[in-house]
Amino acid sequence: MKETSPAALPSTTKTPARAGRPQGPREMYRGLGEGASTEAKRLTAAILEVLAGARTPTEAAQVLALSLPRYYLLEARALQGMLVACEPRSLGRAPSSESALAALRRECEQLRRECSRQQALVRAAQRAIGLAPPAPAARGPQRDGKKRRRRRPTARALKAAARLTEESGQAAAPATTTALDNA
Numbered sequence: 001m002k003e004t005s006p007a008a009l010p011s012t013t014k015t016p017a018r019a020g021r022p023q024g025p026r027e028m029y030r031g032l033g034e035g036a037s038t039e040a041k042r043l044t045a046a047i048l049e050v051l052a053g054a055r056t057p058t059e060a061a062q063v064l065a066l067s068l069p070r071y072y073l074l075e076a077r078a079l080q081g082m083l084v085a086c087e088p089r090s091l092g093r094a095p096s097s098e099s100a101l102a103a104l105r106r107e108c109e110q111l112r113r114e115c116s117r118q119q120a121l122v123r124a125a126q127r128a129i130g131l132a133p134p135a136p137a138a139r140g141p142q143r144d145g146k147k148r149r150r151r152r153p154t155a156r157a158l159k160a161a162a163r164l165t166e167e168s169g170q171a172a173a174p175a176t177t178t179a180l181d182n183a
Helices: 038-052 057-064 068-085 097-129 156-168 174-182
Strands: none
Touching (some): 038 068
16 A cells, blocks of 8 residues: 655645635636727726726716716716616526526416316306307408408509509510409
């Protein structure tokens, strides 16, 4: 059996860092500006300087080449974003749109089955008490007992195309002329 002497072990043993915790100030700000435009970074730095008291709002507006009301509007938006970012996050996995859609489809299918079951129970109850089944619903609304007249299809697009081709002097296609003759 091989034994290791204490001298063979490393002299400084580091404990592993806790996951999700920054090591120090440099680690904390490492990915701060990733994905942001340079203009957004300039604006954020100026707002933070004003909030820290290093600059006045007027100086920051001049550096950013903005009017003072516009600067105050952007500062309010930044503070609103910071307030929203400080809200506690919900625990657990956030539902994705695909999982939400799948859950809604499952619920819809379950409700359809429940509706079919209730309809079957109603039919069975009607038969048990001797009621005749209801007549199927008629198609579409009726006016004063009169049937609605069917609308004759029109080929407005074909008529407009024929007018345009006549104006440009081109011969109309045979399919267009037969469709116009039928209309």
